[in-house]
Amino acid sequence: MDQTSFKKVMSAVIIIGLAALSFYIVKPILLAIISGAILAFIFMPVYNFIFKRTKMENFSAIFICVVLILIIFLLILERYESF
Numbered sequence: 744m745d746q747t748s749f750k751k752v753m754s755a756v757i758i759i760g761l762a763a764l765s766f767y768i769v770k771p772i773l774l775a776i777i778s779g780a781i782l783a784f785i786f787m788p789v790y791n792f793i794f795k796r797t798k799m800e801n802f803s804a805i806f807i808c809v810v811l812i813l814i815i816f817l818l819i820l821e822r823y824e825s826f
Contacts, residue, residue, distance in 0.1 A: 782811065 769776075786807055792805040 786811065 789810075789817060790803050790807050793806055797803060
């Protein structure tokens with residue numbers, strides 16, 4: 744095996760190893776990242792609707808955050824209430 748082939752193979756092994764380690768580090772929070780992206784995609788039209796009506800960015804963002812917190816809180820409350 745010549746020098747350039749060895750460098751290419753080692754580079755590929757290092758990149759694959761780093762990708763695997765990166766995934767291992769991110770795996771615990773991957774569900775939260777995906778869930779956040781889905782919620783942002785779902786609630787963006789609601790935010791835009793409220794913003795068009797009120798013309799206040801901060802109010803629209805806070806309103807959406809409060810609605811999301813209430814939804815999550817009610818889902819958690821419902822889950823633990825059934826035990």
